[in-house]
Amino acid sequence: MSRGFVKEEDQEEVPMVPPRADLPEGVTNYVTQTGMSELLQEQEDLIKERDSSEIKDEKEKRIQTNFINAKLGLLKTRIASAQVIDLSKQPKDEVRFGASLKLKIGDQSKPQQFQIVGVDEADIAKGKISFISPIAKLLTNKKVGDKVILELKPKNRVFEILEIEYDS
Template sequence: MSRGFVKEDDQEEIPIVPPRADLPDGVVNYVTRTGIDQLLSEKQELNSEKENLEIADENERRIVLNYINAKLQLLNNRIATAKIVDLNMHPQNEIRFGALITLKIGSQTKLQQYQIVGVDEADIAKGKISFISPIAILLLNKKVGEKAVLKLAKEDRVFEIIEIVY
């Protein structure tokens, strides 16, 4: 039937689902074991939410289900493309994906710790940076004692690698 013969009130509202963390085309979706566990836990929570919906209004229920299904579709795609990185296979003296790095930044006396993780696991507040972030790219393949320089508009920021742990 043509959409011209459908009442305006009957038109399905298309849910707007925020995209997942950006992963550029052609870039492998690397994840840590913790990262894949988080994705699978998120999937379980969404499926549970879907199964336990208690919405009486059928139209509202359909909208909520569409939203959950759209989120699940994005999540399932991310899980299907995930490549778990075995951290034990890395040279333990170089910064690679999954490394927990202790850094001295510039002239700061307080040391900072960051872990290089997958895009979905990244959370700067928890010290987890995405492997595609400029800082992670700058630090990759460096060793303890080496320095990496990030060129900023007003200054250069120097990162000295103090410790690498997997």
């Protein structure tokens, strides 16, 4: 049927779903086991939210369902592409994916803790940085005692690796 014969108020709104964390095309979607568990829990939560909707208005319910289904579609794609890295098999004396690091940053006297994780797990407030971030790329393959320089304006920042651990 021609769109000219369809009432405007009968049109379904295409849900605007915020994109997931950026993962450049061609980059493997590495995740920790914790990260994979979080993705699966997110999927379960979205399904429960969709299936237990109490919205009575049919149009509003369809809009909500379409929105959740769109989010689920993005999430399922991310889960399907995830490659869980076994942290117990990472070299204990080198920074690799999943490493928890104690770093001395510049002139700061108190060391900071960070873990290199997947893009969906990254949360700087929790000390988790994405493996594709500039600092994670600089730290990868380094060892305790190594220093790396992150070039920033107006002043470069020096990171010294004090400790490397792999928590499962």
